Structures are given as structure tokens and as C-alpha cells.
Amino acid sequence: MLTPVTAPRRETLSDSHGAVAEHNPNLRHHFDTMEQQFDSATLGMWVFLLTEIMFFGGMFCAYMIYRSMYPAAFASTSAHMNPKWGAINTAVLIVSSLSMALAVRAARLGQQKALQILLLITIFFGLAFLGVKAVEYHEHWVDNKVPLIAGHWDYSNTEHEPNQAQYARQAQILFCFYFFMTGFHAVHMIVGVGLMLTIFAMARKGKFDAHYFTPVEISGLYWHFVDIVWIFLFPLLYLIGRTKELI
């Protein structure tokens, strides 16, 4: 004999047609709450940032080995970089991180106008950073301090090292690290500016409110990560051997 089914039906999914009338349209059906959706997105972004730490970590590791092999060459070669530009760019990036953090804050509080203005400020300082970097690269090009490119590598500083040819090769290694590390960092900055433009366009279309601001938050995480990479690049590339500075 069959017994009548008394168990209640499974709850409807949050964005299915049978769902309760009031739910945030940005809530995907595989999440229970907006908060759970937000936490999942943040965690996913951190996983991506971990791969980025590995990416830059490899370069920092190689830098560590070569710097320990040729400390003298690295120290005096660093004097050919302009620490003032490096310091200015560090300050510029820190300001952009502040405006980014404030933009995320505005998004959380649902202040749409402030969010858009702060995103524009962030984009401005991101571009300012890239501008300074371009000026620096141009200086290295004019000074013939670009390794691996014929006619653009001339290293004639011999006052610290009698063996000029060997010393020039060691100095070339530091400049390779310099261009690869700052170059990859600059690529990340360009991507970051593109992200911010996208977020700005989304904000203008009114895609965010106090309950849904996940894209702003995770793009902010990316921006701060790129800032952190520079925080380490600045002392490692610009500030070595300044005690015996030539400039």
C-alpha cells in the first residue's frame, strides 16, 4: 500500500521562475545568499592572485640568486637608475591604491557618484605611473642601457671593477632583470587600467548597488596586488648600492 508523500518539496532556486518575488537579480542560482556569492568571488580572486605571486616569485627568486652571485656589479649598476623616478612612482601607486580602496568603500555604501569619481582618479594615477615608466625607459634607451639590443648596450663604468668585459656582462644581467620585472609589472598596470575603465563603464550604467559590488571589490584586489609587487621592486632595483652613489 502506498503512503501519501508528505515531505515538503525542495526549495526553489533563487533565480528560477518559481522563486520568491524579492531577490537580488544579481544573485546566481547556485548561491544561497549575496554574502555567500561575494565570499566565493573574493576567494576565487585570491586563488588567481596566488598564481600571480608564483609568477612574480620566480623572477624574484632568480634575482636573489644573481644578486648574491654578483653583489658588486648589481650595487654599482643600480646607480644608473634614477631612484627619484622610482620613489615618485611608488608615491603615485600608493595614492592610486588609496583612491581604489576608497572607491570600493563608496561601492559598499552605494555611493555611485563617489565611486565613479574615485575610479577616474585611480585610472589617472595608473596612467601617470605608466607615463613616468615610459620616461625612464626612454632615458635608458638614450643612455644605451638596454641589454640584448644591438647598439643599445654600452657599459663603460669601470671604477669598481678592473675586469671590464666581465663586469659589463654582470651589469647586463641586472638590466635584464630590471626590464623584465618592471616590464611585466607595467603590463599588469595596463591590464589594471583596462579593468578600471570596464568597472567605470559598468558603474555608469548603474550595475552596482550597496548589495552588489563584487566586480569593484575583486578588481580592487588586483590593483592592490600590483601595487605590492612595485613596493618590493622599488627597493630591490633602485635602492641598492646607493651608499657609493655616482649621481
Place this chain on the structure above:
Amino acid sequence: MHQVPSVRTYVLVWLTLTIMTIVTYYVSKIEMGEWNIVVALLIAFFKMMLVVLIFMNVKAESPLTKLFAAAGFFWLILLLGQVAIDYISRTWMPEGKMW
């Protein structure tokens, strides 16, 4: 949702980061031998922690996110540490030793 830090907190963090940048710029001119790199990296580490905890708001995130963030730095320390141990313990380094 999560608690929102005040504007004052963010501005204070920014001020600290800027001051630390100026400090690291001038401290690098003082001759301290092996300690120059140690001081520079300590300042950079301090700045990183401020950005991670306050700007990236890890302080207020779920324990799982905190664990993931910490795992990244743990992995990096493994990479740099293990490689450094290998190079420190060898005698064929051209100029003798790690800095």
C-alpha cells in the same frame, strides 16, 4: 555584509605608506653593510602588510580567504628559502656568499 572601514583609517594607512617610502629612500643612503637590504625589505614587508590587511581588507575577510592569502606568502617563503639554503651551503659562489 562586511563592516566598512572609515575614510580616516584609509587616509592614515596612505600617510604611513608614503612616510615609509620616504624613509626607505633616505635610509638606503646610510652605509649599513649587510643591513641595508634587511632594513629595505623589512620596510617593504611592513608596507605590504598594511596594503593586504587594510586596503585589501583581509582583516575583515572570512577565515578561508585569510588562509589562502597566507598560503601564497608561505609558498613564496618556501621557494625563496629552499633556493637560498641551497646556494648558501655551497662554496662555489663567485664572490663567496649570499648578501
